[in-house]
Amino acid sequence: MNIFAIAWDSIWHHRTRSFLTALGIIIGVFAVVTLTSLGGGVQKYVNQKFAGVGANLITVMPVLPSVHQKGHQHKFGGGGGFASVPSALTPTDVHDLNHSGKSVIRSAAGVITVPDLLNRPHQQPISASIMGVSSPYFSMQKLTVKTGSLTGSGIVLGQKAAKELFGRQSALNKTVVVNNQAFIVTGVLKSAQGSPGSDPDNTAYLPLSKALSVSGQKTVSEIIVAASSPQTVSQAVTDARHILLKNHPSHNFHIITAQEILNTVTSTTKVITDFLAGIAGISLLVGGIGIMNIMLVTVSERFREIGIRKALGARDGDILVQFLTESVLLALIGGFIGTILAGLATHVVGKAVGIPANLTTSSVVTAVLFSIGVGALFGVLPAMRAARLMPAEALRTE
Numbered sequence: 209m210n211i212f213a214i215a216w217d218s219i220w221h222h223r224t225r226s227f228l229t230a231l232g233i234i235i236g237v238f239a240v241v242t243l244t245s246l247g248g249g250v251q252k253y254v255n256q257k258f259a260g261v262g263a264n265l266i267t268v269m270p271v272l273p274s275v276h277q278k279g280h281q282h283k284f285g286g287g288g289g290f291a292s293v294p295s296a297l298t299p300t301d302v303h304d305l306n307h308s309g310k311s312v313i314r315s316a317a318g319v320i321t322v323p324d325l326l327n328r329p330h331q332q333p334i335s336a337s338i339m340g341v342s343s344p345y346f347s348m349q350k351l352t353v354k355t356g357s358l359t360g361s362g363i364v365l366g367q368k369a370a371k372e373l374f375g376r377q378s379a380l381n382k383t384v385v386v387n388n389q390a391f392i393v394t395g396v397l398k399s400a401q402g403s404p405g406s407d408p409d410n411t412a413y414l415p416l417s418k419a420l421s422v423s424g425q426k427t428v429s430e431i432i433v434a435a436s437s438p439q440t441v442s443q444a445v446t447d448a449r450h451i452l453l454k455n456h457p458s459h460n461f462h463i464i465t466a467q468e469i470l471n472t473v474t475s476t477t478k479v480i481t482d483f484l485a486g487i488a489g490i491s492l493l494v495g496g497i498g499i500m501n502i503m504l505v506t507v508s509e510r511f512r513e514i515g516i517r518k519a520l521g522a523r524d525g526d527i528l529v530q531f532l533t534e535s536v537l538l539a540l541i542g543g544f545i546g547t548i549l550a551g552l553a554t555h556v557v558g559k560a561v562g563i564p565a566n567l568t569t570s571s572v573v574t575a576v577l578f579s580i581g582v583g584a585l586f587g588v589l590p591a592m593r594a595a596r597l598m599p600a601e602a603l604r605t606e
Contacts, residue, residue: 211529211530211533212533212537214530214534215530215533215534215537216537218506218534219534219537219538219541222506225502226502226538226541229498229499229502229538230495230499230538230539230541230542230545231495231498231542232491232492232494232495232496232497232498232499232542233492233495233496233499233538233539233542233543233546233579233582234495234542234543234545234546234549235491235495235546236488236489236490236491236492236493236494236495236546236578237492237542237543237546237547237550237575237578237579238546238547238549238550238553239485239488239489239491239550240485240488240489240492240574240575240578241546241547241550241551241554241567241571241572241574241575242550242553242554242557243481243484243485243488244481244485244571244574245550245554245565245566245567245568245571246481246554246557246558246563246565247477247478247480247481247482247484247485248481248565248568248571249554249558249563249564249565249566250477250481250563250565251474251477251478252563252564252565253562253563253564254470254473254474254477255470255474256564263438263441263466263467264314264434264435264436264437264438264440264441264466265348265432265433265434265435265465265466266432266433266435266441266444266445266448266463266464266465266466267430267431267432267433267463267464267465267466267469268297268301268430268431268432268433268448268452268461268462268463269293269430269461269462269463269464270293270294270295270296270297270427270429270430270460270461270462271293271460271461271462272293272460273458273459273460294427295427295428295429295430296427296456296460296461297318297427297428297429297430297431297461298426298427298428298455299318299416299417299420299428300455301318301428301431301451301452301455301456302316302317302318302342302416302428302431304451304452304454304455305431305433305448305451305452306344308447308451310444310447310451311436312435312436312440312443312444312447313433313434313435313436313444313447313448314434314435314436315344315347315348315433315434316342316344316431316432316433316434316448317341317342317343317344317345317348317416317431317432318340318341318342318416318428318430318431319339319340319341319342319345319416319428319429319430319431319432320339320340320416320419320420320423320425320427320428320429321337321338321339321340321429322338322339322340322386322387322414322419322422322423323423324338324386324387324422324423325338325386325387326338326369326373326384326385326386326412327373327384327385328373328374328382328383328384328385329383329384329385329390331373334369334372334373335372335410336365336366336368336369336372336410336411336412337407337410337411337412338386338411338412338413338414338419339411339412339413339414339419340413340414340415340416340418340419340420340422340423340428341413341414341415341416341419342415342416343358343359343415344434345413345432346358346364346413347434348432348434349400349408350400351397351398351400351408352397352398352400353395353396353397353398354367354396354397354398355378355379355380355395355396356380356393356394356395356396357394357395358394358395359394360394360395360415361394361415361418362391362392362393362394362395363384363386363391363392363393363394363412363413363414364393364394364395364396364397364412364413365379365384365393365395365396365397365412365413366396366397366400366407366408366409366410366411366412366413367396367397367398367399367400367409368407368409368410369409369410369411369412370393370396379393379396380393380394380395380396381393381394384412386412386414386422387422387423389422391414391418397409416428433448441465441467445463445465448463449463492578492582495539495542495582496539496582496583496585496586497586499535499538499539499582499583499586499587500535500586500587500589500590502538503531503534503535503586503587503590503591504589504590504593506531506534506590507531507590507593507594510594511597514527514594514597515597518597518598524595524596525595527591527594527595527597528591528592528594528595529591530591530594531587531590531591531594531595532584532587532588532591534587535583535584535586535587535590535591536579536580536583536584536587537583538583539579539580539582539583539586539587540576540579540580540583542579543575543576543578543579543580544579546575547567547572547575547576550567550571550575551566551567554566554567
């Protein structure tokens with residue numbers, strides 16, 4: 209008789225018990241596959257975001273002089289985090305980079321965040337961010353105007369900010385207020401997706417000089433430099449460092465590339481995903497223990513069957529393979545159900561949060577192999593117990 213038919217018959221005959229036994233495998237596979245698929249989706253999302261911004265961009269960030277010694281490069285995020293470091297970068301640095309005469313440096317843009325609120329005169333403020341940027345910033349970030357112009361002394365609004373301020377009315381040439389100072393809307397951007405952590409649609413952009421005046425700041429938060437091409441990024445970093453060292457001999461700045469940021473974000477996401485998947489994998493261990501317990505019970509219930517088969521000539525290996533097959537089949541059923549549920553969950557969550565998350569071939573193969581491995585590993589002990597039974601002893605069992 210076919211061993212798979214025997215195994216399936218046993219599982220189906222005790223289908224409620226079999227389902228409860230496989231539940232641990234279902235939960236484990238569901239959790240692991242869902243987390244790894246969503247993690248992969250997040251990595252794709254980050255890659256797409258950075259690819260959309262441009263691989264030819266480098267960013268100059270402030271660091272403490274004692275943290276960044278000359279000739280030694282720190283990875284992105286070193287020195288306790290750049291956001292907590294007072295900036296010594298100035299508009300002069302932006303000017304020097306733009307007029308360096310270096311062919312590999314196409315343009316440079318200073319950026320600051322204005323910690324004030326945006327509103328129409330005598331109206332409640334909205335939650336939009338306010339940034340001060342040099343004019344090359346828009347082309348660097350691939351932001352284009354829908355109406356109006358990106359140049360001039362006025363303010364440029366993202367789509368969402370314009371809609372919150374003026375509803376269906378045209379925002380162009382209307383007045384908005386930042387820190388009690390009035391600005392004319394000279395442009396409204398097309399809807400766009402920014403780099404991770406930014407939302408151009410919900411941002412208002414002031415010329416850098418105006419933003420510095422409004423906020424009272426003397427320095428810029430960062431400087432974005434566009435190399436002439438992705439292939440010249442390395443040379444652009446060298447040239448930009450040489451230019452900035454003339455103004456900052458203490459080396460209180462750090463230059464990072466988009467690829468370095470991407471690598472750091474990707475590796476961090478992978479570590480977190482693997483860690484969470486490892487925790488979720490504990491339920492696979494619990495499911496495997498459940499399979500072993502039930503298979504031991506199954507062996508005890510089928511002593512007479514084992515004795516009869518051995519008396520009719522079945523070898524120890526035949527009995528071992530039969531019960532091991534049943535254990536693996538039970539785990540595979542759990543893995544199959546868990547994978548289907550993971551596919552549904554990944555699709556729903558991916559759509560809800562806007563990331564390209566779907567089941568991959570590798571995740572399905574991993575789920576199948578894990579199921580087979582768990583079934584085989586935890587089914588060995590019960591199968592060996594069944595195989596070692598003596599026919600006479602098994603037939604005496606009631």
